[in-house]
Amino acid sequence: MNSASPVAVAMGRNMQIRPATSAANLADPTKILPQQRLNRPVAPHLTIYRPQVTWVLSSLNRITGFALSGSLYLFASAYLVAPLFGWHLESASLAAAFGALPLIAKVLIKSTVALPFTFHSLNGIRHLMWDLGRGLTNQQVIKTGWTVVGLSVVSALAIAFM
Structure with a gap:
């Protein structure tokens, strides 16, 4: 089961953290956001819905x-x-x-x-x-x-x- 217990959430032990940015990207701060966007999933939007x-x-x-x-x-x-x-x-x-x-x-x-x-x-x-x-x-x-x-x-x- 992937969900945390309510006690863990209340105590702050179920915090999601973003992985640390690599040192190579820290040299050019303008590349951090585009690199993070490449790792995000693409929403399926039109491919999963039946035309209405x-x-x-x-x-x-x-x-x-x-x-x-x-x-x-x-x-x-x-x-x-x-x-x-x-x-x-x-x-x-x-x-x-x-x-x-x-x-x-x-x-x-x-x-x-x-x-x-x-x-x-x-x-x-x-x-x-x-x-x-x-x-x-x-x-x-x-x-x-x-x-x-x-x-x-x-x-x-x-x-x-x-």
């Missing part, structure tokens, strides 16, 4: 937010510098270029934009409900998570085929 809808959707919410805002900033920047480079990013030329694409390409492009947008929007509503103190039990969180996934897919397909 809560943390998967939380990660996807952050990823979709980053992708949507990054795309917006990229397009807005390109739109601002377009006259300098002779690019035609005005609405009429974009609509004409998109209209010339085959149907499958239109559906794929619209799906690529619609799915992250609908997911991030619906999951944002879910988070706003949590801010109001509603739906915070484990069962409700799982149920609303899968509801967001289902509604996101259905609404993204509806938008893509419009």
Whole structure:
């Protein structure tokens, strides 16, 4: 048995001590902490836990937010510098270029934009409900998570085929 008796703990006879630092490391005090960190065990975190809808959707919410805002900033920047480079990013030329694409390409492009947008929007509503103190039990969180996934897919397909 690895645990000490309560009497040993109370008397101070069960003190854990750190092994003495070697004399070689004492020459350079900046290397003591990194060396001690190398001897520490690494927490297993993600490798031992089964994926759950809560943390998967939380990660996807952050990823979709980053992708949507990054795309917006990229397009807005390109739109601002377009006259300098002779690019035609005005609405009429974009609509004409998109209209010339085959149907499958239109559906794929619209799906690529619609799915992250609908997911991030619906999951944002879910988070706003949590801010109001509603739906915070484990069962409700799982149920609303899968509801967001289902509604996101259905609404993204509806938008893509419009």
